[in-house]
Amino acid sequence: MAWWWQTLIGVAAALLLVWIALLTALLIAKPGRSQLKEALRLLPDLLRLLTRLAADRTLPRGVRVRLGLLLAYLAIPFDLIPDFIPVLGYADDAIIVVAVLRSTVRRAGLEAVRRHWPGTDEGFAALARLAGLPPPVDNGENSSYPRA
Template sequence: MTGSFWWDLLIGIGAALLLSWIALVAALLVARPRGGLLREALRLLPDVLRLVRRLAADNSLPRGVRIRLGLLTVYLALPIDLIPDFIPVLGYADDAIIVTAVLRGVVRRAGLDAVRAHWPGTDDGFAAVVRLTGLDRR
């Protein structure tokens, strides 16, 4: 095989990674909380992280929910962000957006009672989580 094959392969892999990253950023933009909810999500992040840890450790929840929460915990622990912090607005908000998107699915599947039982924060904070996850529209 010639050297051009390897360059073509590297360029192809690089292009695929770039397109994947663009698709993930677009998905984050679509899934982000609207209006003041993003600011609220950032404010609640410490309590939400404790909630995620508690829910992931609850053996009474479905395995799929616990796996999603475990994967979310691993993502949050990684030093590499999907969107670098130097990008305005989304750079610092990507973790909050991803947590909100995962919690929407997890909370809908685990139920409001399970989330309430594990919520470590205030009642106002819990009400904000209910708004963020869309449970207030049910």
């Protein structure tokens, strides 16, 4: 067998293994059905938040790179899981956004995310649930996340 066939087969096998690993990671990190519905409802505000966070030079470089890669992934026309596959076809984008968002909040902090949030307080509370943040501060009058 020619060397270029062996190389081509090796590259195809490596890509298949990477795809299987990413698919497995998605299935492990998959949030519940109600969380997916919340994420889809918040999508416009989430996209604005991600864009604002990616452009914020005060955040760590790793966070900005991660957010830039996420925005690039969301912009490309193909997905890890094709959209014709029921449930997971459309959910893969939401799962990846939630995973990156959790990582961003843990690394950049709640204040940075709150500062850039374009939506309502109720929307931010839903975002906090998706990102696994602690419950809102209860100051006796209402329960909300303080604005930075």
